[in-house]
Amino acid sequence: MTHSMRMYSLQIPGLLFCILFGFAGPSLVSAESQDQVSIAGGEVKMGSTLCSDQFGNADWCSDETVHTVRINPFMIDKYEVTNEAYKACFAEGVCGPNELHDSRPDDFNKPRQPVMFVTWEDAQTYCKWKGGRLPTEAEWERAAQADFSGEAVFGQKYNVGAPSEVGSVSPSSNGIFDMFGNVAEWTADWYAPYPTGETQENPSGPKEGKDKVIRGGSWTSAWYQLRASDRVARTPDLRYSDLGFRCIREMK
C-alpha cells in the first residue's frame, strides 16, 4: 500500500463521522426552548381501531383509518396559546380581536386561560407572527401520542364550566400540557378522508376544502373525543367557547 492510499483510507471514517454526527446531531439538540418541546420525526402511525372495535364504525369516528406517514422533526408549544399571549399580537396590530363570550366574559378572559373565539385565520396569523405555523394533523397527532398509541382514551379532566388556565392538569409524558381537553385546537389541514396508498411524506391534507380539522377535544367533550386520533371538522370562520390553538416551528 502506498502512502497516498493509506491517507485516503484513513480519511473515509472521519468523513463518515462528520456526516453522521457532525452535521445531523446539533440541529436536533440546540432547538429546545422554554416555550416549546421538540418532537422527533420519522414514521408515525396515525388513526385508531377504537371505532371499528367498539363503535361499529359510526359516522363520527369512521374517519380514523390507521395508516403510516413520515414526518420531519418539529417544535411544538407546551401550552395552548393564552389570552395574554394573543393580546400581545393584537396590540402590535397583527392579530385581529378575539370576540369574548357575550354573557360570561369574565369566565373566558383570564390572562392564562387559552384564547378562544378565534377563527382559523386568526390562529394562523398568530402562529406566523411567532415565526411558526399551525400544526398539520399528522404533527398534532404525533405530539399528542406521547407514549401512547392512537387507541389511548383519556377521561375528561376539565369539566368545570369554562376552560382552565393552561397547565392546570399534569402534562403528557413528552412535557406537553392540555393536548386532550381544555380547548380543542385548530390544525392547518382541510378536512377529508385520509388518503390510501403509499406512505406520505409530511402530509398536509387536501389543497382546499370546506372545513378545517380541529383536534384534542375540549372542556365540553365526552371521553371518547379526548383521543390522539379523534378528528372533528369545523368551518374555518367558527369562533367558539371551546376552540383555541397552539403553534409549531419547523426545525431547520
Ligand SMILES: [Ca+2]
Ligand atoms: Ca387542548
